[in-house]
Amino acid sequence: INPKSVWEIIANNNNxxxxxxxxxxxxxxxxxxxxxxxxxxxxxxxxxxxxGAQVAGWFLFNEPADDYKTSQDNYDVNSYLKLVEITxxxxxxxxxxxxxxxxxxxxxxxxxxxxxxxxxxxKKKADPNSSCYRTGCFDVWDYHTYAVASEYGKIWTNRIALxxxxxxxxxxxxxxxxxxxxxxxxxxKPLITKEGGTHTGADNTINKPPGKDNRELLSQDERDQAxxxxxxxxxxxSKGVRxxxxxxxxxx
Numbered sequence: 001i002n003p004k005s006v007w008e009i010i011a012n013n014n015n016x017x018x019x020x021x022x023x024x025x026x027x028x029x030x031x032x033x034x035x036x037x038x039x040x041x042x043x044x045x046x047x048x049x050x051x052g053a054q055v056a057g058w059f060l061f062n063e064p065a066d067d068y069k070t071s072q073d074n075y076d077v078n079s080y081l082k083l084v085e086i087t088x089x090x091x092x093x094x095x096x097x098x099x100x101x102x103x104x105x106x107x108x109x110x111x112x113x114x115x116x117x118x119x120x121x122x123k124k125k126a127d128p129n130s131s132c133y134r135t136g137c138f139d140v141w142d143y144h145t146y147a148v149a150s151e152y153g154k155i156w157t158n159r160i161a162l163x164x165x166x167x168x169x170x171x172x173x174x175x176x177x178x179x180x181x182x183x184x185x186x187x188x189k190p191l192i193t194k195e196g197g198t199h200t201g202a203d204n205t206i207n208k209p210p211g212k213d214n215r216e217l218l219s220q221d222e223r224d225q226a227x228x229x230x231x232x233x234x235x236x237x238s239k240g241v242r243x244x245x246x247x248x249x250x251x252x
Contacts, residue, residue, distance in 0.1 A: 068113065101138065105144065124136065
């Protein structure tokens with residue numbers, strides 16, 4: 001569920017509402033106002049009614065930290081929490097068997113946002129007045145695993161994981177995500193990886209596109225890619241990850 005749009009609802013002069021295009025939103029405007037959430041509830045309910053029988057799991061945003069960032073090191077955590085707290089009971093009321101997946105971090109996302117989200121959901125899980133009582137409003141957490149072929153157990157990143165972490169961090173491992181869940185009282189919540197892979201290409205001078213850290217892509221061929229596919233799957237299965245997707249492969 002990723003309700004991003006260049007459209008927004010505004011009040012008109014007749015005490016009604018109209019849908020207008022706002023190019024300033026640049027397609028990355030999640031619900032934030034009370035009016036946004038009013039229509040968001042209708043959107044989710046109709047979405048589940050129409051597609052619920054065909055869908056086994058629902059993701060609550062893809063890489064939400066990117067869409068809820070308000071400045072370099074600040075996030076609108078409360079808006080995302082509100083979205084989670086609204087969405088989970090609607091899905092479960094209409095499709096109790098569906099799995100609800102908390103949106104997870106990109107390979108190079110700072111994890112501060114997710115730590116704040118998990119800390120608040122831990123509180124809501126203990127609050128009888130919250131719709132997240134006992135459940136935390138999610139069943140599974142997603143994270144993404146891209147790396148060079150020889151390093152199938154690592155996640156390639158050059159940004160810090162937490163504000164207190166080593167600023168020269170180059171890799172992340174599965175355990176940092178598992179520890180985050182466990183430290184906030186979600187030991188029973190499994191991890192999945194919706195995205196991950198490694199590239200092929202003989203030209204090791206090709207860089208990633210602008211905005212993707214401009215790191216060199218090491219020379220790899222399809223044999224490297226095939227070995228990575230198997231080794232990554234075995235490694236993650238050994239860690240209890242039960243959904244391991246392969247996606248967004250760079251070919252050169």
